Amino acid sequence: MSDDRPSAGSLPGDPARARLLELAQARGSSLAALSKLIDRNSSYLQQFIRKGSPRKLGEQDRRTLAQFFGVDESELAPEMSGVEEKSYGASRYSAGDEDFHAIPRLSLAAAAGPGQFANGEAPFDNFGFSGRWLRENGFDPKMLSALTVEGDSMEPLLRHGDEILIDRGSRFERDGVHVVRMGDTLMVKRLASAGAGRIALLSQNLAYPPVEVGLDEVEVLGRVVWKSGRL
Incomplete structure (x- = not known):
């Protein structure tokens, strides 16, 4: 040893x-x-x-x-203490000849600003997604969750109140927008490699400076793969 x-x-x-x-x-x-x-x-x-x-x-x-x-x-597996540690998989139901999956909406916000503490954990609602659409996009419905964006640091890509779909089975393997946890804080940021053992948390809004941290300081909860929002 x-x-x-x-x-x-x-x-x-x-x-x-x-x-x-x-x-x-x-x-x-x-x-x-x-x-x-x-x-x-x-x-x-x-x-x-x-x-x-x-x-x-x-x-x-x-x-x-x-x-x-x-x-x-x-x-x-860890003791059940956090949202991603609980099994909130999508349920399946039928509407006519099409199959749909109910993707859970979680009652906590992914902050697109300085960060917000995660308080709630249980799903309070769900989005219905076509099983065919999920398959065409290569998504496993059991690995998907929906969160709400708060703040303006990811504008104009993501705006306050937008709903985002998180693929919890997708780790940080390439640059892209992810939901991450630092301590008890959830954030949605664009991630980019910053050298050996380092990662950059980037905001879309240039008023927010980039933050560089060690890979062991941040937990990537999943990749943002879809968004919706009011016009």
């Missing part, structure tokens, strides 16, 4: 962290190597286990690690 694996005594309370460390020790895998396996910087899982940042592993990261260790993905 290399020095990049902390002892069990340093772990935060989430049992998913303890389980990941246990699996890594049993397999003789370093956290740096496992971080590389999920296309993260070398300290990503060390920070996750030792400092609890990020607060949880993304679904694709959990899936990749679970497949590597040969365990069920649920063993690496």
Whole structure:
């Protein structure tokens, strides 16, 4: 075992962290190597286990690690404490000959300004999307959620009150507009690579300066793939 694996005594309370460390020790895998396996910087899982940042592993990261260790993905799932950790999958219903999926609208806002604390979590409503349209665009309805934009930093692309559709199965693999969490704050920003282990949070409104942070300081919750808004 290399020095990049902390002892069990340093772990935060989430049992998913303890389980990941246990699996890594049993397999003789370093956290740096496992971080590389999920296309993260070398300290990503060390920070996750030792400092609890990020607060949880993304679904694709959990899936990749679970497949590597040969365990069920649920063993690496966090305690249910955040919106993306809950299973608010789309339900399916029929209207005539067409199938529709009810995409949950979540009762919290993704701020397009300085950021807003996430208070609510449960869906309060849903949008009905054609199953054919979702398939044509390559979307998995179980991985979609709708949020409301607040603020003006993404204008004119996204305006205050716009509804955005988030693909929670899409990690930051290329530049684009994403919903991210920093601490307890949700933001919608354009993301761009800023060198090794760094990421830039960019606003569409040039009155807001770019913010550059380490990849381990921000959690990408999903990519914005659709928007709607009043004229």
